[in-house]
Amino acid sequence: MRACVLHAAKDLRIEERPDPAPGSTLAPHEVRLRVRAGGICGSDLHYYFHGRVGDFVIREPLIPGHEFAGEVAETGSAVTRVKPGQRVCVNPGRNCGTCPRCREGRPNLCENVFFMGSASKFPHMQGGFAEYTTVAEAQCFPVADDLPFAEMAFAEPLSVALHAAHRAGNLMGQKVLITGAGPIGLLILLAARRGGAAHIAITDMMDQPLAAARAIGADEAFNVGPGTEPLLEAAKAIGGYDVVFEASGAIPALNAGLLAVRAGGIVVQVGSLPGGETPVLANRVMAREIDLRGAFRFGDVFGDAVACLEKRLIDIRPLLTGRYTIETANEAFEAARDRSRSLKVVIEF
Ligand SMILES: [Zn+2]
Numbered sequence: 368m369r370a371c372v373l374h375a376a377k378d379l380r381i382e383e384r385p386d387p388a389p390g391s392t393l394a395p396h397e398v399r400l401r402v403r404a405g406g407i408c409g410s411d412l413h414y415y416f417h418g419r420v421g422d423f424v425i426r427e428p429l430i431p432g433h434e435f436a437g438e439v440a441e442t443g444s445a446v447t448r449v450k451p452g453q454r455v456c457v458n459p460g461r462n463c464g465t466c467p468r469c470r471e472g473r474p475n476l477c478e479n480v481f482f483m484g485s486a487s488k489f490p491h492m493q494g495g496f497a498e499y500t501t502v503a504e505a506q507c508f509p510v511a512d513d514l515p516f517a518e519m520a521f522a523e524p525l526s527v528a529l530h531a532a533h534r535a536g537n538l539m540g541q542k543v544l545i546t547g548a549g550p551i552g553l554l555i556l557l558a559a560r561r562g563g564a565a566h567i568a569i570t571d572m573m574d575q576p577l578a579a580a581r582a583i584g585a586d587e588a589f590n591v592g593p594g595t596e597p598l599l600e601a602a603k604a605i606g607g608y609d610v611v612f613e614a615s616g617a618i619p620a621l622n623a624g625l626l627a628v629r630a631g632g633i634v635v636q637v638g639s640l641p642g643g644e645t646p647v648l649a650n651r652v653m654a655r656e657i658d659l660r661g662a663f664r665f666g667d668v669f670g671d672a673v674a675c676l677e678k679r680l681i682d683i684r685p686l687l688t689g690r691y692t693i694e695t696a697n698e699a700f701e702a703a704r705d706r707s708r709s710l711k712v713v714i715e716f
Pocket residue numbers: 408409410433434523524
């Protein structure tokens with residue numbers, strides 16, 4: 368089988384790996400997956416272009432990819448929920464189920480989490496950008512036969528968006544601001560609209576993703592490259608946004624959100640900010656009783672995300688801007704980085 372293997376920054380090789388031997392190596396609850404599509408995430412881009420994401424550095428060859436879907440090729444002896452030939456979205460995370468955070472129903476905060484395609488632990492946790500991979504039965508979510516694999520690959524980033532929305536609470540009738548019109552910001556836009564948000568504004572530093580945001584339903588779009596004044600004026604005119612989702616990972620965007628949210632409003636930090644200390648308008652958090660909340664990966668919403676995709680309750684097709692093959696994986700990464708032409712890029716295997 369072939370796999371995309373990242374050896375260092377800008378050194379992604381398409382390598383031939385031994386085919387999994389049928390029947391010989393699967394544990395009872397494991398599933399061998401024929402991967403069919405994988406989406407390139409911002410963290411994959413960091414590994415690809417810089418060899419690291421924040422403090423996680425590539426120290427051994429890493430198969431990237433945590434947004435993927437495929438067909439069940441083979442099942443372990445104790446697997447009952449899926450069978451060979453079934454099409455599944457794969458939750459790339461496995462939590463332990465027994466630590467205090469797992470037991471209080473916050474599996475994304477598990478102390479012993481295993482997350483595919485990540486160099487956060489050593490040996491690294493290998494990802495899904497290969498023709499075959501092995502996952503646990505519990506990671507597999509069956510999907511109807513007519514949903515294309517490239518759409519199924521959105522289950523993971525959509526889960527991130529749904530989780531962020533849940534962290535904000537009920538969005539019905541709310542005025543919402545999203546800072547950052549990358550795939551996560553755009554998926555939050557779709558989720559917030561579905562959740563009943565009455566007014567949705569979005570910011571970015573580039574016009575193309577903002578145009579995409581308008582096309583999928585943003586009421587206002589601000590290019591904050593030249594400055595945040597028009598945004599802050601718009602915020603003032605409506606008495607401040609009820610909820611802000613910070614999805615850019617930029618400190619100025621977080622601070623703009625703290626200025627644009629109403630007193631007593633909610634700011635959800637979804638984007639990964641630069642490492643180290645962060646200069647934040649913290650007195651504003653205090654004096655206006657702003658709820659500043661984190662949203663990390665996702666909890667138990669993966670099945671909801673799959674259902675949304677399956678019924679197209681949330682239609683992600685406008686976000687799917689590039690489809691590549693394993694042979695052209697390097698081009699896929701280059702395209703994914705170019706925000707002037709790409710929203711979400713998918714590799715098909
Ligand atoms: Zn991702």
